[in-house]
Amino acid sequence: MRTRTAVIAYTALGALTVGAYFSVKDFLAWPTHRYIVVSNVTVSYVLALILVGVLSPRITRRIWPKAPKWAFAIVAVGLALAVVGILDLLGAPTRL
Amino acid sequence: MTGSKLTTLVVGAVAFAYYALLSAKSYTWVFVSYDSGDWLACANWWMVPQPYGSPLYILLCRLVGMFPGSQAVNMTLILSVLPAAISVALVYAITIKLTDRRLIAIVASCALLASVVVLTQATVVEQYSLAVMFLTLALYLRLQGRPKLTALALGFGAAVHIIVLLVAVFWLVADYKYWRRNVRAIVIAGATITVSYSFILVLMAMDTPRLLAGGLSVTNVLDYITTTGGAVVGQLSIFELPRRVWDMFRILLVSLGLTIVPIYVGLRGSVPYLKPALLGTVAAAVGYYFICVDYTTWTFLAFAAPSLAIIAGVGLSKLHPNHTKVVLAGCICLAVLNGVFMNADVLTRQNPVAREYYNTLKGMPAGTTIVVNAGYYSLGLFYALSTGSDLVPIIHPYMDDWEFEDYRMWLDETYGLGSWQGANTTDLVGLALMRDPDVYFFGNDPELEKCLEFEEVGNLRKIVGVR
Numbered sequence: 001m002r003t004r005t006a007v008i009a010y011t012a013l014g015a016l017t018v019g020a021y022f023s024v025k026d027f028l029a030w031p032t033h034r035y036i037v038v039s040n041v042t043v044s045y046v047l048a049l050i051l052v053g054v055l056s057p058r059i060t061r062r063i064w065p066k067a068p069k070w071a072f073a074i075v076a077v078g079l080a081l082a083v084v085g086i087l088d089l090l091g092a093p094t095r096l
Numbered sequence: 097m098t099g100s101k102l103t104t105l106v107v108g109a110v111a112f113a114y115y116a117l118l119s120a121k122s123y124t125w126v127f128v129s130y131d132s133g134d135w136l137a138c139a140n141w142w143m144v145p146q147p148y149g150s151p152l153y154i155l156l157c158r159l160v161g162m163f164p165g166s167q168a169v170n171m172t173l174i175l176s177v178l179p180a181a182i183s184v185a186l187v188y189a190i191t192i193k194l195t196d197r198r199l200i201a202i203v204a205s206c207a208l209l210a211s212v213v214v215l216t217q218a219t220v221v222e223q224y225s226l227a228v229m230f231l232t233l234a235l236y237l238r239l240q241g242r243p244k245l246t247a248l249a250l251g252f253g254a255a256v257h258i259i260v261l262l263v264a265v266f267w268l269v270a271d272y273k274y275w276r277r278n279v280r281a282i283v284i285a286g287a288t289i290t291v292s293y294s295f296i297l298v299l300m301a302m303d304t305p306r307l308l309a310g311g312l313s314v315t316n317v318l319d320y321i322t323t324t325g326g327a328v329v330g331q332l333s334i335f336e337l338p339r340r341v342w343d344m345f346r347i348l349l350v351s352l353g354l355t356i357v358p359i360y361v362g363l364r365g366s367v368p369y370l371k372p373a374l375l376g377t378v379a380a381a382v383g384y385y386f387i388c389v390d391y392t393t394w395t396f397l398a399f400a401a402p403s404l405a406i407i408a409g410v411g412l413s414k415l416h417p418n419h420t421k422v423v424l425a426g427c428i429c430l431a432v433l434n435g436v437f438m439n440a441d442v443l444t445r446q447n448p449v450a451r452e453y454y455n456t457l458k459g460m461p462a463g464t465t466i467v468v469n470a471g472y473y474s475l476g477l478f479y480a481l482s483t484g485s486d487l488v489p490i491i492h493p494y495m496d497d498w499e500f501e502d503y504r505m506w507l508d509e510t511y512g513l514g515s516w517q518g519a520n521t522t523d524l525v526g527l528a529l530m531r532d533p534d535v536y537f538f539g540n541d542p543e544l545e546k547c548l549e550f551e552e553v554g555n556l557r558k559i560v561g562v563r
Contacts, residue, residue, distance in 0.1 A: 001361070001415060009357050010422055017353045017430070020346040025437050028216060028347070028394070029126055030447065036389055039333035044387045046334055087330050 048083040052076055100192060107205050108185030114209060114431070115177040119219040120440040123168045123479070125450040125472055127440060128392040129220035132168070132450075133475030134308075136221060139167050140482035142299060144309035146475075147321055149296035152255035153223040171221045179229035180218030184209050186232040187402050190239055191409035194368060199417075203424045204409030210430035211351040211405070212438060213397040219440035224398045227257035231377065232402040239370055247281035251288025259384060259396060261289060266380040270372030305510075307478055307489065310502030323498055328389040336389075344385060347394050351401065354426030355408040358419065362411030374403040453538065454480055456556070460536070462486035465528035467521070467548075467559060469539035470494065477538075488513070488528060492521045492544050522547045526562045535559040 001009075056076035060067045120126060123136065134145050138154040139161025145154055156175055163170050184205045192201035208214055217224035230253030237246040250267075253260035264285060268278060300320075301312040310316035332340060352359065367374060381400035385393050412420050444451075453473070457466065457480035465488040468474045474491045481487060488511045494500040504524075507513050513527045521544060528535050537548065537557045549561035 001357075001419075006357070006419065006422075010354055010426075013349075013354050013356055014426065017349050017426075020349040021433060021437070024343075024346040024350055027343075028212065029438070029443050031128060031392055034391065036391065037333050037335040038331075038389075039335055041334045042330065042387070043332045043334055043337055043340075044330040047383075047387070 042087075044087050045084075048087060049080070052079045052083060055079060100189075100198075103198065103202075104185050104189050107188045107202065108181045111184035111205070111209050112177060112181035114435075115180050115215070115218045116173060118215065118435060118439045118441060119169075119172045119177050120221075120444040121169055121172075122166070122444060122448070123450045123454050123476075124220060124440065124444040124448075126443045126447070127216035127220050127222075127438075128395060129217075129222050130392075130472035131223075131475060132221035133454075133472065133477070133479040135171065135223065136167055137475070137478040137482040139171060140479075141305065142302065143304045143307060143478070143482075144296060144299045144320070146308055147323070148258045149293060150223050150256055150258075151292040151295040152252060153226060153257070155295070156226070168221060172219065176218050176220060176222060176225040179225040180214060183214070183225070183229045183232045183402055186229075186236050187405050187409075190232075190236050190370075190406050193239055194370070194406070194410055195413040197413055199420055199424075200409050200412045203412060203420055203427065204405045206424060206427035206431070207352070207355045207408050208401055208405040210353070210427045210434060211398075211401045212430075212434060213347065213351045213394065214401045215434050215438055216440070217395055217398045222395070223257050224395055227253050227260055228398050228402060230256060231260055231263060231399060235370060235373060235377075235402065235406070238373055243277070243281045244284055247284040248288060251285040251292070254285070254289045255292035259380065259399060262384065263377050263380040263399060266376035267373050270376040270379075305478075305481070306500075306502045306506035307474075307491075310500065316502065319498075319500075328393075329384075330387045331389045332387050333389075340386065340391070343391065343394065344382070344397075347397060350430075351397065352404060352408075353430045354423045355405070358408040358411030358415060358423060359404055360411065361414050362407035362409070365410065365414055367407065367410050370406070374407055377403040450476060457485055457487060458483070460485065460487060461534060463488070463532050464534040464536065465490060465525070465532065467492065467525055467528075467535065467537045467539075467544075469541050469544075471539070473539045490521060490524045490528060492539075492541060495520045495524060522562045525559060529559065529562070533560075 053076070056079055057072050060072050060075045064071060123132065125132070131146060135153070135157050137143060138145050139157040142158070153175070157171060160170050160174050161167055187208045188201045188205035191204040192198060195201065214228065230249050234246045234249035234253065237249055250260060250264045254264065268275070268282070271278065297312055297317070300309055300316065309320040378400040381396050384396045408423070412423060453476050457477060460466070463486060466477055467490045468477055470491050470493065474489070477487070477489050481489060488507070491503070494503050501517065504515055504519060507524070508515055513524060513531070515524055515527055525535060525548065535558065537550065537559050547563050548559050549563060551558045551560045
């Protein structure tokens with residue numbers, strides 16, 4: 001890392017840290033109640049769908065190197081059901 | 097003793113002194129240590145604590161509860177401050193093994209010492225510090241090439257806090273290429289966790305107060321697991337994500353400060369043998385906070401802190417030595433800032449709400465009924481009950497939303513309220529008023545408060561009737 005880049009990075013980080021410190025210290029010490037927006041579209045599902053999208057072609061290619069595209073879809077559906085099952089066990093809502 | 101071992105001890109001793117100085121010296125709710133009432137009750141009573149049980153932690157609470165002196169101080173020092181200091185020393189030991197540079201190892205341990213997410217949990221009665229210590233010990237043992245002991249440490253960690261089980265799963269996923277050599281370790285960790293959590297089933301089978309779990313049955317076990325945990329885990333709405341990202345950004349920034357630069361460099365390079373475990377730990381902790389509805393679960397980020405400190409150490413070893421000095425100065429500044437603004441002792445003395453609540457309960461005449469919301473007020477009430485207060489605990493919404501029948505039956509057997517199956521909170525309050533007019537309400541629940549008639553007695557809210 002170049003000296004100039006390092007100086008800029010540390011100065012910016014230092015300033016940001018001090019700013020963040022004073023904006024968050026009361027929240028950490030005595031958080032006041034705040035209402036949370038509730039929806040069936042959870043972060044868990046979005047992450048799970050991304051995970052399924054990344055994993056299904058890789059798994060299919062591993063077990064069946066010349067698999068046609070419909071095989072990816074079957075693995076993706078299977079994975080999605082498994083993930084939804086796990087999320088359901090964890091307590092996430094069961095429908096999008 | 098070699099120089100390195102002596103330095104490790106000195107680092108641990110300095111961390112212990114720092115955390116002990118800043119630690120709360122009485123019962124407190126600072127830094128979201130709302131569960132402390134539950135753990136303090138477990139020091140006096142055999143009872144099933146909040147889900148998911150933390151069996152090893154409550155066993156240690158019971159042990160420390162036998163020591164003379166203030167329970168809150170003993171538990172803070174032995175079960176929070178000491179494990180946090182050991183974690184700091186372990187980070188030093190791991191980093192010096194990885195980098196072979198003493199100053200860098202000291203900076204890595206300072207980064208953990210000054211990390212706000214660790215400090216906040218190291219200075220109050222909570223189980224995070226102990227679980228983080230076992231997790232850091234697992235990292236150390238893994239680096240030493242001791243897979244069985246690593247698994248045992250992970251098992252003990254999971255017996256203190258269930259999130260360590262999630263971390264262990266992330267380790268396995270990150271380490272999937274070597275799954276064959278991990279089979280024995282999985283068996284050891286699995287056996288440790290199973291045996292530990294069987295203790296919770298034993299407590300359910302015993303004649304323990306039915307305050308958080310019913311008697312041993314499949315339905316009660318499932319209810320126990322899902323009643324509170326199932327309401328928050330994994331349910332963060334996508335619409336709340338920007339706010340959560342903003343909170344996480346700020347919390348990580350104040351916890352890491354200037355170490356973000358070496359962490360970035362460390363993540364780009366290799367960390368011998370440990371990288372999958374370090375990344376798995378960070379992913380599990382950050383991922384949990386990302387999907388959990390409860391905005392106070394930033395405390396889980398404490399699990400990621402030792403891994404990030406180690407990665408920072410590795411990153412510093414790849415940078416010019418001047419970076420080490422700058423980052424060390426940043427860590428010292430953070431440690432000083434924490435001493436002023438994140439001092440649990442000072443914050444507790446400024447706002448002694450938990451201690452005042454406990455003292456109020458202790459001053460109540462025998463037979464007084466206390467109506468509270470489930471949460472920190474009910475856990476504080478359990479603490480007072482466990483220290484011998486003769487109070488009737490009516491907890492909302494045990495009989496409304498939760499339909500906690502074993503609790504109602506326990507209330508009847510213990511206090512003779514004479515309730516019936518399906519009775520709700522207001523029915524129980526009505527029965528209590530017929531027995532004794534001393535019925536007080538603590539908490540904040542607009543829906544329940546609409547159904548009750550109050551009279552102000554000093555700072556207290558006395559219930560005089562049911563609508």
